[in-house]
Amino acid sequence: AQRVTQPEKLLSVFKGAPVELKCNYSYSGSPELFWYVQYSRQRLQLLLRHISRESIKGFTADLNKGETSFHLKKPFAQEEDSAMYYCALSGKINYGQNFVFGPGTRLSVLP
Amino acid sequence: DTGVSQDPRHKITKRGQNVTFRCDPISEHNRLYWYRQTLGQGPEFLTYFQNEAQLEKSRLLSDRFSAERPKGSFSTLEIQRTEQGDSAMYLCASSFTAGGRTGELFFGEGSRLTVL
Numbered sequence: 001a002q003r004v005t006q007p008e009k010l011l012s013v014f015k016g017a018p019v020e021l022k023c024n025y026s027y028s029g030s031p032e033l034f035w036y037v038q039y040s041r042q043r044l045q046l047l048l049r050h051i052s053r054e055s056i057k058g059f060t061a062d063l064n065k066g067e068t069s070f071h072l073k074k075p076f077a078q079e080e081d082s083a084m085y086y087c088a089l090s091g092k093i094n095y096g097q098n099f100v101f102g103p104g105t106r107l108s109v110l111p
Numbered sequence: 112d113t114g115v116s117q118d119p120r121h122k123i124t125k126r127g128q129n130v131t132f133r134c135d136p137i138s139e140h141n142r143l144y145w146y147r148q149t150l151g152q153g154p155e156f157l158t159y160f161q162n163e164a165q166l167e168k169s170r171l172l173s174d175r176f177s178a179e180r181p182k183g184s185f186s187t188l189e190i191q192r193t194e195q196g197d198s199a200m201y202l203c204a205s206s207f208t209a210g211g212r213t214g215e216l217f218f219g220e221g222s223r224l225t226v227l
Contacts, residue, residue: 046216047136104151
């Protein structure tokens, strides 16, 4: 079955510290992996996707197929990074394509 | 285009009543998704449409839930005989997907359902 796990419900770091939000997945094919973010009182929005290989707002994520992981990293956290972060997987599930989301990690960046 | 819009934003109902939510996607998007989210959880997939065709429905979805997208534009999600366990945020998202490349999901602000 397709599944996304995020082991940390809450992650607190100080401003300027590195941050890593963990994501592991199970999928039998070649998935596409995404990170979505929800800032306070805003709707869910895409942060980055693995095929783009971009750095967005200083965040990067590398797909490790051997470890089935897609961890989100930022070298120097900022207070405005405080938000809920969801890892998501898209793959050919049944006869269509679907998105499966992890339970989310709340990142709190302390001053 | 103001993005994905959902109506109503909040709905309070008594157990046993029927409720209907509406989602208006971004106009050129061909896919529309419904998710449910409860406190402390990520969005849980309910169903999705490609144009007007409902391509997948979660096995977790009971027969009390039905969704339509009659002309491939807006969609409705109806819950019949609501139960307290149906209380959640119902999220709609849309995307444009073509040529095998998965489109980014654009989410609405959600419709919060409270069943008393």
